[in-house]
Amino acid sequence: MAANLLDGKVIAQKIKDEVSREIGILKEKGITPSLTAVQVGENASSQVYINAQKKNCETLGINYNLQVLPATTTEKELISFIEKLNNEKNVNGIILQMPLPQGVNARNVQSKISPKKDVEGMNPANMGMLVYGNLKVGPCTALAVIEILKSTGSLKGKEAVIVGHSEIVGKPVSLLLLQWPLDSATTTVCHIATKDLPFHVKRAEVLVVAAGKPGLVKGDWIKEGAIVVDVGINRLPDGKIVGDVEFEGASARASWITPVPGGVGPVTTAILLKNTVEATKWQME
Ligand code: NAD
Numbered sequence: 001m002a003a004n005l006l007d008g009k010v011i012a013q014k015i016k017d018e019v020s021r022e023i024g025i026l027k028e029k030g031i032t033p034s035l036t037a038v039q040v041g042e043n044a045s046s047q048v049y050i051n052a053q054k055k056n057c058e059t060l061g062i063n064y065n066l067q068v069l070p071a072t073t074t075e076k077e078l079i080s081f082i083e084k085l086n087n088e089k090n091v092n093g094i095i096l097q098m099p100l101p102q103g104v105n106a107r108n109v110q111s112k113i114s115p116k117k118d119v120e121g122m123n124p125a126n127m128g129m130l131v132y133g134n135l136k137v138g139p140c141t142a143l144a145v146i147e148i149l150k151s152t153g154s155l156k157g158k159e160a161v162i163v164g165h166s167e168i169v170g171k172p173v174s175l176l177l178l179q180w181p182l183d184s185a186t187t188t189v190c191h192i193a194t195k196d197l198p199f200h201v202k203r204a205e206v207l208v209v210a211a212g213k214p215g216l217v218k219g220d221w222i223k224e225g226a227i228v229v230d231v232g233i234n235r236l237p238d239g240k241i242v243g244d245v246e247f248e249g250a251s252a253r254a255s256w257i258t259p260v261p262g263g264v265g266p267v268t269t270a271i272l273l274k275n276t277v278e279a280t281k282w283q284m285e
């Protein structure tokens with residue numbers, strides 16, 4: 001039987017509707033949330049993201065500002081620019097566009113964004129709040145995975161396996177799964193050094209894959225009835241975009257599966273907007 005599709009656009013729209021409602025409440029109080037994107041140098045690939053961010057913000061009524069700094073900007077100069085934005089009252093969210101020039105340490109710069117304006121959820125203070133289970137804003141893709149899983153029902157006691165342990169996806173997803181309000185999953189994290197990946201994947205009732213390797217997870221590894229969230233985005237030589245999971249084989253066995261594209265991606269964008277509103281509310285406390 002073919003799996004049900006976890007349509008990211010539908011889930012994203014629900015989040016955006018809620019964000020729009022919250023913006024309405026803020027506007028009644030005379031507050032319009034604003035998001036500032038900081039880009040260093042020109043980059044064609046980040047332009048696509050910037051255009052999408054701008055369009056989404058405009059649709060929901062968030063002020064969007066793009067600040068482009070010269071490609072020669074040093075880490076020190078970028079940090080002082082970020083610190084200036086931290087102190088500007090009419091800047092509610094700051095997003096650092098990737099890639100940054102060579103020699104600029106992205107994590108170091110992100111750690112200088114005020115936690116209350118950290119709409120990507122990558123500041124160590126917000127990462128720390130993940131451990132405490134007390135998040136205001138958090139890493140967008142990891143929160144998107146949780147929103148998608150939440151749409152399928154309770155995970156209480158389920159065997160969850162995550163493939164990938166990056167700071168941006170795998171690690172935060174594992175922490176969020178452990179503390180999912182009231183019903184934690186039993187969580188295993190696999191990575192490049194895992195000895196027998198098929199063994200772990202085959203027993204997963206909930207599978208989240210974020211490795212960046214096309215076709216890494218074979219369709220016949222999927223447990224019957226599993227929920228599969230494929231975070232991977234890989235461009236093949238013929239230009240086709242695929243995930244990390246063999247979609248055809250996996251969807252014949254899973255109960256729920258995300259498509260690539262159209263799964264995690266749109267929900268991640270919606271979470272960025274949600275984080276912007278949450279950050280704005282946090283600054284008002
Ligand atoms: P990363 O390169 O930082 O981390 C990859 C992880 O996969 C590592 O933990 C590594 O140990 C693990 N891994 C790699 N090969 C493996 C193997 N053979 N067996 C087991 N584990 C293996 O990547 P990332 O930033 O976490 O991104 C992962 C994928 O998700 C990429 O394709 C990226 O484009 C995609 N992504 C999508 C979104 C979205 O919004 N949809 C957002 C972020 C990342």
